[in-house]
Amino acid sequence: MFAYIIKRLLLMIPTLFGVMLLTFIVTQFVPGGPVEQLTAQLEGQEHAGEASSGAQGLYRGARGLDPEQVEALKALYGFDKPAHERFLQMLGQYLAFDFGESYFHNQSVIELVKSKLPVSISLGLWTFFLTYLTCIPLGIAKAVRDGSSFDTFTSTLILIGYAIPGFVLAIMLLVLFGGGSFYDVFPLRGLVSDNWETLSWWGKITDYLWHLVLPVSAMMVGSFAVMTLLTKNSFVEEIRKQYVLTAKAKGLQENVILYKHVFRNAVIPLITGFPAAFIGALFTGSLLIETVFSLDGLGLLAYESVIKRDYPVVLGTLYVFTLLGLISKLLSDISYVIIDPRIQFDAVK
Numbered sequence: 596m597f598a599y600i601i602k603r604l605l606l607m608i609p610t611l612f613g614v615m616l617l618t619f620i621v622t623q624f625v626p627g628g629p630v631e632q633l634t635a636q637l638e639g640q641e642h643a644g645e646a647s648s649g650a651q652g653l654y655r656g657a658r659g660l661d662p663e664q665v666e667a668l669k670a671l672y673g674f675d676k677p678a679h680e681r682f683l684q685m686l687g688q689y690l691a692f693d694f695g696e697s698y699f700h701n702q703s704v705i706e707l708v709k710s711k712l713p714v715s716i717s718l719g720l721w722t723f724f725l726t727y728l729t730c731i732p733l734g735i736a737k738a739v740r741d742g743s744s745f746d747t748f749t750s751t752l753i754l755i756g757y758a759i760p761g762f763v764l765a766i767m768l769l770v771l772f773g774g775g776s777f778y779d780v781f782p783l784r785g786l787v788s789d790n791w792e793t794l795s796w797w798g799k800i801t802d803y804l805w806h807l808v809l810p811v812s813a814m815m816v817g818s819f820a821v822m823t824l825l826t827k828n829s830f831v832e833e834i835r836k837q838y839v840l841t842a843k844a845k846g847l848q849e850n851v852i853l854y855k856h857v858f859r860n861a862v863i864p865l866i867t868g869f870p871a872a873f874i875g876a877l878f879t880g881s882l883l884i885e886t887v888f889s890l891d892g893l894g895l896l897a898y899e900s901v902i903k904r905d906y907p908v909v910l911g912t913l914y915v916f917t918l919l920g921l922i923s924k925l926l927s928d929i930s931y932v933i934i935d936p937r938i939q940f941d942a943v944k
Contacts, residue, residue: 719875773809826861
């Protein structure tokens with residue numbers, strides 16, 4: 596197992612290098628980079644200033660920036676160096692977890708991401724835990740009652756929820772319960788109220804949870820179908836195996852068979868995906884959900900960074916999230932061995 600872990604860690608290096616190289620190459624050919632955007636802004640300000648002085652006869656028409664100014668902008672953003680030098684310099688900084696500063700936020704990438712994490716962590720973790728805590732018991736209940744009216748009814752409900760896009764459900768919840776045409780029950784925006792600092796500790800907790808009800812509900816519903824049906828199918832497959840029939844023939848109670856024998860085998864596919872899902876919940880954001888509920892999280896940051904060509908934020912966050920994704924895959928493999936000792940990766944060539 597130790598040799599397998601070392602091998603996987605070594606394979607992360609070329610994988611991470613390839614992802615960063617490919618993304619860096621793509622960014623070199625995307626039009627509208629930070630230099631072009633700032634040049635357009637400066638030219639627009641210059642033209643506006645000239646137009647405002649037109650009454651004094653000083654208007655001289657449209658003018659571009661001097662070549663010296665353009666070269667100064669390139670030097671400001673580091674584009675005065677060849678591409679391969681910039682890439683190698685970027686890798687050296689990223690190995691030390693130095694991601695530079697955002698072009699447009701006047702803030703380091705790490706501090707910028709930290710400022711957005713509370714929103715994404717709140718949405719991700721609550722969605723993650725509530726989904727697991729709801730779907731696993733529901734999936735077990737459906738497996739035990741496979742083919743019953745309860746199974747059919749719940750399957751219909753979760754598939755309807757799966758078919759509704761998350762942002763559409765978010766808008767529906769706002770209209771119904773956010774002070775739209777029906778009920779004014781939940782807040783419309785933000786993670787906390789404006790007077791949150793003045794509230795008691797219990798008031799802060801309830802205010803925070805009250806703001807999360809609608810966005811977490813919109814994110815959870817789409818996850819119900821996958822997790823519930825995965826749980827159900829895993830348990831149904833185990834229940835139909837020979838050892839269950841043998842246990843029943845020996846007179847064991849159904850609850851003992853289900854939770855002592857079936858559970859630990861059927862839960863393997865669910866638990867092994869736990870590390871990746873947990874890490875993903877911490878560092879993922881939903882652009883549409885954050886936009887609908889006016890939440891400033893990682894989803895909105897990623898979108899704005901791509902639109903504005905904020906390369907330090909785009910590449911820095913990509914590096915971190917790719918590294919976390921590779922580590923989560925390794926943790927998933929390790930969890931296989933912990934849960935089922937019969938699996939031996941050392942024997943895999």
